[in-house]
Every structure is written in structure tokens, then in C-alpha cells.
Amino acid sequence: MNYNWNWGIFFQPNPMGTGTYLDMLLSGLALTLKTAALAWVIALITGSIVGVMRTLPSKGANWFGFAYVEFFRNMPLLVQLFLWFFVLPELLPKAAGLWLKQLPNAPFWTAAIGVGLFMSARVAVQLQAGIGSLPRGQRMAATALGLTTVQGYRYVLLPMAFRIILPPLTSEFLNTIKNTAVAITIGLLELTGQARSMQEFSFQVFEAFTAATILYLLVNAVVVTAMRFLERWVAIPGYITGK
Amino acid sequence: MIEISHVDKWYSPTFQVLTDCTTSVAKGEVVVVCGPSGSGKSTLIKCVNALEPFQKGDISIDGIKVNDTKTNLSKLRSRVGMVFQHFELFPHLKIIDNLCLAQEKVLGRAHDKAVTKGMALLERVGLKEHAQKFPAQLSGGQQQRVAIARALAMDPIAMLFDEPTSALDPEMISEVLDVMVDLAREGMTMMVVTHEMGFARKVANRVIFMDRGEIVEDAPKDDFFGKPRSDRAQKFLSKILSH
Numbered sequence: 001m002n003y004n005w006n007w008g009i010f011f012q013p014n015p016m017g018t019g020t021y022l023d024m025l026l027s028g029l030a031l032t033l034k035t036a037a038l039a040w041v042i043a044l045i046t047g048s049i050v051g052v053m054r055t056l057p058s059k060g061a062n063w064f065g066f067a068y069v070e071f072f073r074n075m076p077l078l079v080q081l082f083l084w085f086f087v088l089p090e091l092l093p094k095a096a097g098l099w100l101k102q103l104p105n106a107p108f109w110t111a112a113i114g115v116g117l118f119m120s121a122r123v124a125v126q127l128q129a130g131i132g133s134l135p136r137g138q139r140m141a142a143t144a145l146g147l148t149t150v151q152g153y154r155y156v157l158l159p160m161a162f163r164i165i166l167p168p169l170t171s172e173f174l175n176t177i178k179n180t181a182v183a184i185t186i187g188l189l190e191l192t193g194q195a196r197s198m199q200e201f202s203f204q205v206f207e208a209f210t211a212a213t214i215l216y217l218l219v220n221a222v223v224v225t226a227m228r229f230l231e232r233w234v235a236i237p238g239y240i241t242g243k
Numbered sequence: 244m245i246e247i248s249h250v251d252k253w254y255s256p257t258f259q260v261l262t263d264c265t266t267s268v269a270k271g272e273v274v275v276v277c278g279p280s281g282s283g284k285s286t287l288i289k290c291v292n293a294l295e296p297f298q299k300g301d302i303s304i305d306g307i308k309v310n311d312t313k314t315n316l317s318k319l320r321s322r323v324g325m326v327f328q329h330f331e332l333f334p335h336l337k338i339i340d341n342l343c344l345a346q347e348k349v350l351g352r353a354h355d356k357a358v359t360k361g362m363a364l365l366e367r368v369g370l371k372e373h374a375q376k377f378p379a380q381l382s383g384g385q386q387q388r389v390a391i392a393r394a395l396a397m398d399p400i401a402m403l404f405d406e407p408t409s410a411l412d413p414e415m416i417s418e419v420l421d422v423m424v425d426l427a428r429e430g431m432t433m434m435v436v437t438h439e440m441g442f443a444r445k446v447a448n449r450v451i452f453m454d455r456g457e458i459v460e461d462a463p464k465d466d467f468f469g470k471p472r473s474d475r476a477q478k479f480l481s482k483i484l485s486h
Contacts, residue, residue, distance in 0.1 A: 140294050141331035145345035145397065146321025155344055159335045238379030239334050 009204045010211065021198050025208075028194025029215050035112050035190060036177040042116025043176060047123025052153060054128040065124065072121035077182050081114045085186045111183030111190075119176050126168050130161035163234055170227040174220050191215060244270045244401055244432045245291060250300035252286065252456075260286050261297065262456045268401070273433045275443040275464075278453035279479060284436045285328075287453070288403050291434065292323045305400055321349045324394030328406040330386040332378035338365065338389055339374040342396045350397065357396070364392040368422050384415025388422055401432040408439055440484060444468060452476040 010022040018024060054065035072080070085107070089097035103109065134157060142152035162169075181192040189197070195212035199205040245268040252261040260283050268274045276284045289295040291302055293309045293316050302309040307319055332341050342361035346352045352360070365371045368388040370381075378386055387407055394402060404423065408416045420442050427433055427446035437443070443450055443464065450467040452460040452475070460467065460476045471477050 135329060135331065137327050137329050137331040138333070140289075141325075141327060141333070143294060144292055144320055144323075144325035144327075145393070146317045146349040147345060148317050151348055155348065156333050160333075163335065236335050236379065237377045239377065 003206065004203075005206070006202075006204055007207060009198075009202055009207050012202075014198070015201050021202065021208075022211075024194050024198055025191065025211055025215065028189060028191040028212075029219070031108070031188065032177070032180050032190040032192075033219070035108060035115070035180045035183060035188065038112035039116035039119060039180065040173055040176045042113060043119035043123050043172070045120075046117065047120035048127055048158075050120065050124035051127030051131070052158075054124065055131045056149070065128075069121045069124050072117055073125070077115065077118045077179055078185060080118055081110065081182060081186055084114045085110045107183060107186045107188040110186055111180060111188050115176060115179050115183070119172060119179070122172050122175075123169070126165045126172065127161060130165035131157055133164055134160055163236070166227065166231050166234070170224060173223055173227065177219060177223065178216065244268055244272070244305060245434060246301070246303045247287070247291070248301050250287070250290060250297050250302060252283075252290065252295070252297040252299075260456050261290070264300070264453075264456075264458050266451055266458055266461050268432060268434050270432055271430045272448045273427045273431075273435065273446050274449045274451060275447040276434065276436045276451045276453060277438060277440070277443070277479070278459075281455075282453040283456040284453045285405050288405050288434060288436050291403055292320050292325060294325075317349070321345065321397055322400050324391075324397060324399035324402040326387070326390050326394055326402065326404045326407045328409050330378070330383070330390045330410075332386055332389055332393070334378050336377075337374070338370070338376055338378065338381070341378065341389060342393050345393075346396050360396055361392070364395050365389070367395075368392045369418075382415060383411045384418045387411065387415075387419045391419070391422055391426075395426075401434070402426065404433065404435040404437065406436050406438075408437065438483060440468075440480075452479065454479075 010025075011020050013019065014021045014024045016024065018027070050065050050068050053061040054069070056062065089100040091097075092100065100106070138156055138160070139152060142156040147155065180190055183190055184193040184196065191212050195208040198208040202208070247267060248265050250261055250264040251259065253259050264287055266274070276288065278284050286295055290297045291304070291309065297310065304319060304323060308314055309316070309319065332338075333344065336344060339358060339361050342364065343354065343357040346357035346360065347354060362371060362374060365374055368391060370385055370388055370392070373381060373385065378389070381389065391407075407423070408419050411419065416439070420439060423433075423435070423442065424446050435442070435447075447464045450460075450462060450464055451458055452467070452471070452473070454475045459473045460471055462471070467476070468480070471480060
């Protein structure tokens with residue numbers, strides 16, 4: 001292989017005039033983190049609502065939850081982003097579509113919301129499983145004490161269900177971070193996007209993607225460690241993996 | 244206090260679990276419900292506070308109809324204590340918080356008042372020193388005593404017990420029954436599904452025998468143990484009293 005290794009490339013100025021190549025990658029990392037954070041918030045909130053709906057004693061709510069989950073998890077993420085970014089503006093009334101297309105940071109919002117909704121279906125399924133894994137008597141005990149359905153979820157079912165699904169939720173959080181890389185296809189200059197431009201400007205493809213790989217690994221290692229602490233912090237003495 | 248009249252319940256159009264059940268529990272009365280498994284006794288007691296729906300007939304507690312859509316079921320349930328076979332303490336809450344949750348969220352009691360009440364009840368069931376522990380750190384018998392205290396914390400007008408000792412190791416049964424006997428002697432209105440005939444002999448006013456979803460026998464305690472009128476009750480008694 002006739003490759004010109006150059007690890008010093010990171011400290012050379014980039015042609016955009018925004019500092020070094022390293023600065024370019026770090027700005028990509030910042031955008032990745034921002035997108036992932038917003039997407040995860042959307043996934044958690046929407047996923048929790050839909051997950052709860054799937055366990056409510058209401059046929060209508062169950063059906064909505066089912067339809068929502070199947071819609072968002074049965075389509076590739078890439079196709080979903082294309083749908084929101086390229087197709088949706090054309091389907092809307094002209095003025096609304098134009099407004100969408102001219103939205104500043106459109107790729108960022110589309111990526112955050114698109115990845116968020118895609119991941120929310122997965123969060124919903126896990127929360128449903130978590131609630132379903134609780135003994136049926138827990139819901140009955142809450143009801144028998146006079147707690148309303150909302151109170152029963154808030155004080156009895158959800159605190160346990162979320163504890164039970166914390167380990168798989170960690171994986172979903174990591175997936176959210178990694179899935180933001182798909183946003184390169186709608187022009188978002190997140191970490192993968194910046195690594196790609198660095199390669200195009202400098203031809204140092206191995207250095208660029210090695211750096212991106214290490215940055216992804218670091219970020220995810222931080223998340224995994226943080227979630228471990230959280231798991232230990234909310235563990236219940238004497239229960240499953242208690243203190 | 245509890246009036247059950249002509250209650251029918253179907254799980255499906257062809258599967259009837261309760262057939263024309265009629266009985267009552269007067270204020271201060273202790274009624275024991277027994278019968279072979281699958282006879283519908285647990286289902287019947289769960290219909291009393293509407294944890295299970297029923298299709299025909301009426302149940303009222305203290306003059307309030309359970310099967311009336313206008314009834315505030317949460318409020319009604321908060322006035323009827325219920326103890327389950329599997330305790331159903333909330334595993335993520337300390338013992339004292341298990342006792343305080345519904346007092347505060349349903350009855351709107353101030354936290355310090357709820358704690359005072361809770362501690363007094365824990366002392367009564369002999370578990371005051373365990374207040375700061377979590378349910379999983381207690382034995383089955385202790386957990387069931389906490390569950391009784393949790394129900395009593397709501398100042399119930401009646402107590403329902405659904406096989407409260409069936410999930411316990413033999414040596415823990417008596418500590419739970421002792422608490423229930425005390426409660427009965429203090430004049431609590433109680434409906435108790437149980438196989439503990441010793442308990443029935445000691446404190447029951449009436450014994451109801453159920454089989455295949457029907458109330459086969461509803462008799463004063465002495466009559467029931469002396470000369471049950473139905474063959475099925477006689478057979479049942481001879482089986483469980485032979486050892």
C-alpha cells in the first residue's frame with residue numbers, strides 16, 4: 001500500500017479557515033453530541049408515553065401504541081430521515097413546505113427529531129416489557145389503595161419498570177449516539193461528516209476515521225460509565241442487583 | 244357493610260366464573276370464604292372493590308354501589324383495605340414509605356402525620372425497627388404484616404384478605420394470623436379468603452363455601468363446622484381437616 005501517513009495533519013489548518021483539522025473534527029463531535037442529546041430526550045419522552053399507552057387498560061391506547069411502534073421501527077432509519085427531509089416538505093401545503101425547507105439548521109432539527117422518533121419506538125417497546133415484567137398484583141395493590149391510574153404509574157409501576165430496563169436503555173442511548181451518523185446523508189456536518197470532509201480535503205482517510213472512531217469510543221465509554229453509576233445509585237437494597 | 248347480590252361474571256361468553264353470588268358482610272363481622280382452587284373465591288373478593296369487573300348483579304360497600312359508573316372508585320377503594328397473597332409491597336420504597344404513599348397521595352395527609360401513623364401501625368404489627376428497610380430485606384411473614392399495616396394506614400371501614408397466608412412458609416403463617424385475629428377481635432369488618440380453618444374457627448362469624456363459581460354454603464361458623472348441609476362442603480372439609 002502506497003499510503004502517506006501523516007499524524008501531524010490534525011494540527012494543520014483546515015481549508016475552511018476555521019482552525020486546524022482537529023478543530024473541524026471537534027466541531028463535528030459537538031454537533032453529534034447536540035443531535036444525540038436532543039434525539040435521546042425526544043426518544044425518552046415520546047417512548048415513555050407510547051410505552052405506557054401500550055400497557056393501559058384501554059383498547060384505543062393499546063392500538064395507537066401498537067401502530068406508532070410498528071410505523072417507526074419497521075422502516076430503516078435512513079429512509080425515515082429522507083422522508084422527513086426530502087419528502088415531507090413536498091407533501092405539505094406550499095407555504096408550509098417552503099418554510100420547512102428554509103428553516104435554518106434544517107438538517108440538525110430533522111436529524112434530532114428523526115433519530116429521536118426512530119429510537120422512541122424502541123424505548124416504548126422496552127418500557128412496555130419493563131412494565132409487563134412487574135407482577136400483576138403491583139398494579140392491583142396501587143389501585144386497591146385508591147391511587148388513580150396516573151398515580152399508580154407515577155409512584156408504583158414506572159419507578160420499578162425504569163430500574164429494570166436501565167441496562168437495555170443504556171444500549172439504546174448508545175445506539176442513539178451512533179445513529180446520528182446517518183444524518184451525514186442529509187448534509188449534517190456531525191463527526192462522521194467532518195471526518196469525511198477532512199478526508200476529502202487532505203486525503204488522509206485513515207487518520208480522519210481513526211480519530212472519529214476514537215472519539216465515538218470515548219463518548220460511548222463515558223455514557224456506559226455514567227449509566228453504571230446511575231444503575232448503582234438507583235439500585236434497591238436486597239432486590240435483584242441491589243447494594 | 245358489604246352487600247353482594249346476584250353477581251355473575253364471565254371471562255368469555257362461554258366461561259362463567261361467578262354464578263348468582265349473593266351474600267353480605269355486616270359491620271364488625273368476620274366472614275371467611277373457602278373452597279377448592281378455581282372456585283372463584285379470589286375473583287369474588289376482587290369484585291368487591293372493583294379490581295375485577297363483573298357483568299351482572301350489584302355490589303355495594305357502605306351503601307355505595309361499586310358497579311355504578313358515577314361512583315368515584317379510587318375514593319371508595321381507599322376506604323377498603325386489601326391484602327394480597329403475594330404481599331405486593333412496593334419494592335422501591337422503604338417500609339415506612341410504603342405505608343405513607345397512599346396516605347399522602349390519596350388522603351392528602353401531611354408527611355409527618357403519615358409517618359406518625361405509619362410508625363404506630365408498624366409498632367402494632369411488631370416491625371417498628373424495620374421501618375427504614377426495603378421490602379426485599381424482610382421475610383415473607385414480615386412483608387405480609389407490613390402489607391396489613393399499609394392497608395390499615397388508610398383507616399379502612401372494612402378489610403379484604405385474598406389468601407393472605409398461602410404464599411408463606413409454614414412457620415410464618417401464625418405471625419400473620421395473629422395480627423388478623425387481633426384485628427378481628429377489635430371489631431374490624433373483614434372478608435377473608437383463606438384455607439386456614441383454625442383462623443375461621445377462632446374468629447369467623449360466618450363461613451362461605453364456594454365451588455365452581457357458586458356460593459354453595461353460607462352458614463354461621465358453628466353450623467358450617469358442625470354439620471355442613473351440602474355434600475361438596477362436607478367433602479372439602481373432610482379433605483382439609485383430615486390432617
